[in-house]
Amino acid sequence: MTKPYVLGIDIGGTNSVFGIVDARGQVVASDSIKTQKHNNFDDYVDELHAAVMRLLKDNDAEDKIHGIGIGAPNANYYTGELVNAVNLPWGKHVKIAEKVSKKFGGIPVAVTNDANAAAIGEMTYGAARGMRDFIMITLGTGVGSGIVVNGQLLYGHDGFAGELGHVIMKRNNGRMCGCGRTGCLETYCSATGVARTAREFLEIRTEPSLLREIPVEDITSKDVYDAAVAGDKIAKDIFEFTGNLLGQAFADMVTFSSPQAFILFGGLAKSGDLLLKPIKESLDKNIMECFRGKAQIIVSELKESDAAVLGASALGWEAKYKAE
Amino acid sequence: MTKPYVLGIDIGGTNSVFGIVDARGQVVASDSIKTQKHNNFDDYVDELHAAVMRLLKDNDAEDKIHGIGIGAPNANYYTGELVNAVNLPWGKHVKIAEKVSKKFGGIPVAVTNDANAAAIGEMTYGAARGMRDFIMITLGTGVGSGIVVNGQLLYGHDGFAGELGHVIMKRNNGRMCGCGRTGCLETYCSATGVARTAREFLEIRTEPSLLREIPVEDITSKDVYDAAVAGDKIAKDIFEFTGNLLGQAFADMVTFSSPQAFILFGGLAKSGDLLLKPIKESLDKNIMECFRGKAQIIVSELKESDAAVLGASALGWEAKYKAE
Numbered sequence: 144m145t146k147p148y149v150l151g152i153d154i155g156g157t158n159s160v161f162g163i164v165d166a167r168g169q170v171v172a173s174d175s176i177k178t179q180k181h182n183n184f185d186d187y188v189d190e191l192h193a194a195v196m197r198l199l200k201d202n203d204a205e206d207k208i209h210g211i212g213i214g215a216p217n218a219n220y221y222t223g224e225l226v227n228a229v230n231l232p233w234g235k236h237v238k239i240a241e242k243v244s245k246k247f248g249g250i251p252v253a254v255t256n257d258a259n260a261a262a263i264g265e266m267t268y269g270a271a272r273g274m275r276d277f278i279m280i281t282l283g284t285g286v287g288s289g290i291v292v293n294g295q296l297l298y299g300h301d302g303f304a305g306e307l308g309h310v311i312m313k314r315n316n317g318r319m320c321g322c323g324r325t326g327c328l329e330t331y332c333s334a335t336g337v338a339r340t341a342r343e344f345l346e347i348r349t350e351p352s353l354l355r356e357i358p359v360e361d362i363t364s365k366d367v368y369d370a371a372v373a374g375d376k377i378a379k380d381i382f383e384f385t386g387n388l389l390g391q392a393f394a395d396m397v398t399f400s401s402p403q404a405f406i407l408f409g410g411l412a413k414s415g416d417l418l419l420k421p422i423k424e425s426l427d428k429n430i431m432e433c434f435r436g437k438a439q440i441i442v443s444e445l446k447e448s449d450a451a452v453l454g455a456s457a458l459g460w461e462a463k464y465k466a467e
Numbered sequence: 468m469t470k471p472y473v474l475g476i477d478i479g480g481t482n483s484v485f486g487i488v489d490a491r492g493q494v495v496a497s498d499s500i501k502t503q504k505h506n507n508f509d510d511y512v513d514e515l516h517a518a519v520m521r522l523l524k525d526n527d528a529e530d531k532i533h534g535i536g537i538g539a540p541n542a543n544y545y546t547g548e549l550v551n552a553v554n555l556p557w558g559k560h561v562k563i564a565e566k567v568s569k570k571f572g573g574i575p576v577a578v579t580n581d582a583n584a585a586a587i588g589e590m591t592y593g594a595a596r597g598m599r600d601f602i603m604i605t606l607g608t609g610v611g612s613g614i615v616v617n618g619q620l621l622y623g624h625d626g627f628a629g630e631l632g633h634v635i636m637k638r639n640n641g642r643m644c645g646c647g648r649t650g651c652l653e654t655y656c657s658a659t660g661v662a663r664t665a666r667e668f669l670e671i672r673t674e675p676s677l678l679r680e681i682p683v684e685d686i687t688s689k690d691v692y693d694a695a696v697a698g699d700k701i702a703k704d705i706f707e708f709t710g711n712l713l714g715q716a717f718a719d720m721v722t723f724s725s726p727q728a729f730i731l732f733g734g735l736a737k738s739g740d741l742l743l744k745p746i747k748e749s750l751d752k753n754i755m756e757c758f759r760g761k762a763q764i765i766v767s768e769l770k771e772s773d774a775a776v777l778g779a780s781a782l783g784w785e786a787k788y789k790a791e
Binding site: 209234275290292294295302310312313324399400429432433 | 598613616632636637647648724725755
C-alpha cells in the first residue's frame, strides 16, 4: 500500500523548511532548522534527520513517508547533486539525494532547484493548476525561474535549464553579475537589483527623495517600495524601470515557449501594481504581434514558505532514487 | 492494417515540394509545384491534389497513404491553420488542414511550421537522432527555429512557440524587422541580414573589397561568402559579426532550455568555419559557466529539400485531423 505522506524540504540560504504533506497537498505539520550552522554536509543531514524524526513522531507519521522531495539552489534533478551552490556552505559537489536517502533508511529522494520546486508547487496546488505551459519567475535576492512546457518541468539535457535570471538585458556596460558576466536580468530585477537601481538613481538625479534619508548602502527594495507607496517620485521611477526591463525580458521569453502565464513569486512580487503595471505595459509594447494580449501576468497565490515545500513534496511522490 | 506510406508536403514561399515517404524515412518519390501561381487557396489545393495523385499513380501508391503532414510558414499545429503567413498569397487565416483533408477524401492531416518540420526531420532521420533536447535554427531569408525539449516539439500554449528569429539583440537603434519591431536576431543573422550588414560595412569602412564590384543593392549573402572564401577582409568581418551575434543569442537560449545541440540549417549554414568558428567562440565567451562546453553546434546532414519533406511526413503518421 502506498504510504500516505511525502516529506517536502526547501533548503534556502538561511532556513531549511520541511513539511509533512498529504496526497491532497495539505501541509500536515512543518518545522525548520538553520541551513548554515554546519560547514560539513553530513552534520547538516544529521541535524535535519533528528528534527524531521521529531516532527514525524509528534504527528504519528514515522513509517508513513512515501518519498522525500528536496528543493535547493543549484540542485540537479538528474544527478541528485548540489553543484556550485554559492550560497550554501558544503562545497562544490554535494551528493544530496544519496546522503539524505541513506540517512532516512532508504526512503526514495528526488531533488530539484528551488525555482523549479516552486513551479511544481504552483502547478500542483497554486495559480498554475491546469496550465500546461507557464513560466515561474522568482524575484528574491536573485531572479530564478522554473519553466513548464507540455505540462512538464523543463530540465534540459543536463538538468540545469531555466536560468532566466541570467539572460542578458544590457549587452554593453551592463551591471556585474554574481555569475561572472555582466548585464544579466537579475542584476536589475532582483530585490538586490532594485536596491542597486536606487543607488544609481539617487546619484544621478538631484531632486529630493524619501530614500535620501537612508544611508545609501543600507537601502533595500522594501525601502524603495515604502517610499513609492508614500508617493516618492524617484522610488516610483525605480519600479517603472524594473518593470520595463522585466516586460522586455518576458517578451523574449514568449518567443521561446509561448507560455499561458508568467507567475511571479518572492518578496518583490508583492509590490502590486507598482511593479505589475509597468511589466504589463512593457510586455505589451515589446511583444511580437502574434503573441500580444495572450500571456497573463499573475502573482503567486501560495504562501512563500508553502510553495517551495509543497513543490518539493510533490516530487516526493515520484522520487525514485534510493540509497542502498 | 496500417497503410505503408505518408505524404510530406513542404510549402515554401516559392515551391511546394511533396514526397511519398515510407516507414523507414525513405523518400519513395517526390515532385513539386509553384506555390504562388494561385491567389485562391482552393485553386492551389486543386493543383496540388492533381500533382500528388499523378505521383501516387506513377508509384502504385494511390490507396496507401496513412496520413499527410504539412510544413508551412506560420502553420499552427493546434488549429491546423495558416495564420498571417505574409509570404504566402492566400489571406490571413487559411484552414489548411481541413481543406487538404477534404480534397484528399478524408485522409488525416497534421500541419506545423516549416522550422518545426525541419526539427522533426532532423530528430527522426538526421543529426538529432536520439537527442531529447536540441534547437533547430534555420538561417534562410529569415531566421526560424524549432525547439525540442524532453523529446517533444515545443509548441507553447497557442502553438506559436519557437520564434527565436525574433529575440531582441539590439534594444536601442536596432534594425527594422518585418515583424514591426526593431533589433530582432533575424535582421542581423538571416541571409538577408548578412546582406544588410555588408551594405553597412561597405558604407562605414573605406578599405577596398571585392564586394565593391557588385551594385550595393544586389549584394547577397552568397556574394559575401564568395568574397570571404577569396580572402576579402570586409567579407570575413561580416561573418565574424554575424557569428558573434548568433553566439550571443545562443548563450541566452541555453539559459532557457539547455539543449544538447544547436542544429543549423539553410543556405547560410553551409558557410562552414567562416560562420561556425565565430559562433563557437562567441558562445563560449558569452555562456554562463555551468553550461560552458556542453552544447554542440552542428550543421544539418539532411539535404535541404529532404529535411522539410521528411519532417512534415513524420507528422503524417500521427495526424488525427480528418475532414468529414
